[in-house]
Amino acid sequence: MRVSEGRVTVTVPEQPEAGKGADVFFNPVQELNRDITVAALRAYRERTPRVSTYLDATAASGIRGVRAAANDWETTLCDIDDDATALCEQNLERNDLAASVRRSDANVLMHSEAFDVVDVDPFGTPIPFADAAVQGTKHLLCVTATDTAPLCGAHFESGVRSYGAVPRNTEFHAEMGMRVLLSAMVRTAARYDIAARPILSHATKHYARTYLEFDHGAKVANDCIDELGYVHHCQHCLWRDHDYGLIADAPEDCPVCDEHLQTAGPIWLGRTCDPEFVSGVSEQVTEEMGTADEAKELLATLRDEIDTPTHYDQHRLCKRWGRGAEAMDEFIEKLRDAGYAASRTHYGGTTFKTDADVVEIREATAE
Ligand code: SAM
Numbered sequence: 001m002r003v004s005e006g007r008v009t010v011t012v013p014e015q016p017e018a019g020k021g022a023d024v025f026f027n028p029v030q031e032l033n034r035d036i037t038v039a040a041l042r043a044y045r046e047r048t049p050r051v052s053t054y055l056d057a058t059a060a061s062g063i064r065g066v067r068a069a070a071n072d073w074e075t076t077l078c079d080i081d082d083d084a085t086a087l088c089e090q091n092l093e094r095n096d097l098a099a100s101v102r103r104s105d106a107n108v109l110m111h112s113e114a115f116d117v118v119d120v121d122p123f124g125t126p127i128p129f130a131d132a133a134v135q136g137t138k139h140l141l142c143v144t145a146t147d148t149a150p151l152c153g154a155h156f157e158s159g160v161r162s163y164g165a166v167p168r169n170t171e172f173h174a175e176m177g178m179r180v181l182l183s184a185m186v187r188t189a190a191r192y193d194i195a196a197r198p199i200l201s202h203a204t205k206h207y208a209r210t211y212l213e214f215d216h217g218a219k220v221a222n223d224c225i226d227e228l229g230y231v232h233h234c235q236h237c238l239w240r241d242h243d244y245g246l247i248a249d250a251p252e253d254c255p256v257c258d259e260h261l262q263t264a265g266p267i268w269l270g271r272t273c274d275p276e277f278v279s280g281v282s283e284q285v286t287e288e289m290g291t292a293d294e295a296k297e298l299l300a301t302l303r304d305e306i307d308t309p310t311h312y313d314q315h316r317l318c319k320r321w322g323r324g325a326e327a328m329d330e331f332i333e334k335l336r337d338a339g340y341a342a343s344r345t346h347y348g349g350t351t352f353k354t355d356a357d358v359v360e361i362r363e364a365t366a367e
Contacts, residue, residue, distance in 0.1 A: 005031055005063060006038055006288055007070040010091040012061045024084045025060045025123070032298070033121075033209055035289040036281065037142065038067050039299075040200055040211055041117065043280035044140055051116035051139055057106035057129065058122045062088030065119075066095055075099040076115065078106050110136025117142065125150070125162050126181075130188045134196070141196065141212045143185060148205060151177030153264065168264035170233050170240075172310045174203040174347050179309065181208050182268035186224050195220035200281060201272040202302060202346055210272070230265035231310060238317060239358045242269055242309050256359055269309045278303040301346040311345045311353045312361065321362060328352065331365055338364035 001014050003026070012026035045051055054073040056065030061084070065077035069092065077088045077099055085103040092099050102109055110118065110132035118137040120129045124147040133141055145151060150159035153167035153176060160166060163184040170176055178201055189196035194214050201210040229244040234254035243249050250263045282299040285292050318325045325331075328344060332352055335342035340356040356364060 003028065003063070005034060005290060006067050008063070008066050008091075008095045008097075010061055010063050010066055010094065011087070012063070024081070024087050026063065029206075032291040032294055033144065033207070034064055034067060035285065035291045035295050036200075036202070036209075036299070037064060037119065038071055038289070039281045039284040039286075039295065040142070041068055041071060041073060042284035043277060044117065044211075046280060046284075047277065048116075048139055053115045054117045055110070055115040055119065055136065057110060057118055057120050057133065057136075059088050059101075060084050062091045062101075064121065065099060066091050066097060068119075069097040069099045070095060073117075076102060076109075078102045078104055078109050080105050107132040114138050116140070120144070127162050127184060130185060131191075134189045134192055134194060137214060139214055140199075141185075141214065142210070143181070143212065144207055144209045145177070145181050146207045148174070148177050148207065151180050151208060165266055166264055168231075168233060168262045170231075170235075170262075170264070170310075171238065171313055171316050172347070172351075174205060174208070175309075175311055175345075176231075176264060176267070178203045178208045178210070178272060179267035179269070180264075182210060182212075182272065183228055183266050185210070185212055186228065186268055187266075189214065190221040190225050193218045193221050195224040197224060197270070197274075198268070198272050199274040199277040200302070202298060224270075227268060227270035228266040229269045230263050231267060231269075232261045232263050233310075234259055234261055237358060238312065238320060240310050241357075244269060267309070271307050273302050273305070275303045298346055301344055304343050305345050306341045306343045306353045306355070308353045308355060311347055311351045312358075313348065313351050315350045317358070317361065325350070326365075334365045335361065340364060 013023045015022045054068045056077045059077040059079045062077045069075040088101045117140045119142040121144040149155040152173035153169035167180045196212040230248040231242045233240040236259035237257040239256045285295045332342045342354040345351045
C-alpha cells in the first residue's frame with residue numbers, strides 16, 4: 001500500500017486489524033502526530049539553529065524519519081526488526097533521500113551515540129527507552145506514549161509500575177496521563193543532572209505526545225523537580241487542588257462536600273507547552289500536510305490554553321449540578337466577565353481551564 005504524507009510517498013504493508021500482526025507497523029491515524037512532528041522539527045531548527053541530527057529510534061516503515069530527511073535533517077532510522085529496516089531503506093530510495101539505517105536495539109544505539117533530536121515512538125510505553133533516550137539526546141527529546149489506560153489510572157497497578165507515580169482515573173484523564181508521563185520523563189532526566197522541559201505536548205484518548213527541551217546542570221534539574229507535585233481530587237463534586245513538592249500534603253476530605261479525596265502524583269504541575277514555540281510550530285504547518293487545518297486548530301488551542309494542571313468538562317459539571325449545558329464560548333465568557341482566567345482546551349470540545357474553583361465556576365456561570 002502506498003501512502004503519501006507531506007513531501008514523501010512510502011510503501012507500507014496492508015495493516016490487519018489496527019496494525020496487529022502486520023510485518024511492519026503503520027498507523028494512518030497518526031498522520032496528525034507526524035505532521036506536527038515535521039512542523040516542530042522546522043520550528044526547533046529556527047529556535048536552535050545549530051541542530052542538525054535526528055534519530056527516529058523506533059522507525060517501523062520509516063515514515064517519520066523519511067519525512068525528517070525530506071526536511072534536510074541528517075537522519076538516522078533505527079528499528080530492531082529486519083523487515084522494518086529493509087522497508088526504511090526502500091522508502092528512502094523511493095524518495096531519493098539519503099539517511100543512515102540501523103538494525104539495532106534503540107537502547108544500545110542511544111547509549112553509544114548522541115543526536116540533537118531523538119524521537120521515541122514505540123508500542124505502548126516509552127519507559128523502557130527513557131534512560132537511553134536521555135543519554136542519546138543533546139537538545140530535544142520527542143516521546144509518544146500509547147498506553148493511555150495505565151497513564152490515566154484506568155489500569156492502576158500497571159501505571160504505578162511503569163511510571164513510578166500514582167495515577168488516578170479522573171474526568172481529566174488525558175491530562176492526567178500527560179502529566180504522569182511528563183513526571184516520569186522529568187525524573188529520568190534529572191537523574192543525569194538534566195532539566196527536561198516540555199515545550200509542546202498534546203494528548204488524545206489514544207496517545208500522549210511531548211517534546212522535551214534539555215538543559216544541563218544540577219541546578220536547572222532541581223528547578224524542574226520543584227515543578228512536580230500532587231493533585232487532590234473529589235470524585236463527588238469535582239473539586240480539586242494541587243500542591244508542589246515530593247511529599248503529598250493532602251487535605252483529608254473535600255472542603256466543599258466533605259467526601260473523600262483522591263491524590264495523584266508525583267505528576268508534572270508545570271507548563272506543558274511554551275506558547276511562543278507553539279506559535280512557531282503553527283507557522284511551520286504547510287499546505288502539503290494532510291492534516292494542516294486540524295494541526296493549526298490544535299496548535300492554536302494549545303497556545304491559548306491557560307496554565308493550570310487540570311481541566312474541567314462543562315457537560316460533566318452541568319450534569320452534577322442538574323443544569324443544562326450551554327455553548328462553550330458563552331460559558332467561558334461568563335467566567336471571564338466574573339474576573340477569572342478561562343480558556344478552551346485541546347482535550348475535548350466541552351473542556352476548559354480556569355483559575356476559578358468548582359464553587360466559583362458554578363456561581364459565575366449561573367443564569
Ligand atoms: N514511528 C513509527 C511511525 O510513525 O509510523 C511507528 C513505530 S511502531 C509504533 C514501533 C516500532 O518499534 C516497531 O517497528 C518495532 O519493531 C520497533 N521496536 C520495538 N522495540 C525496539 C527496540 N528495542 N529498538 C528499536 N526498535 C524497536
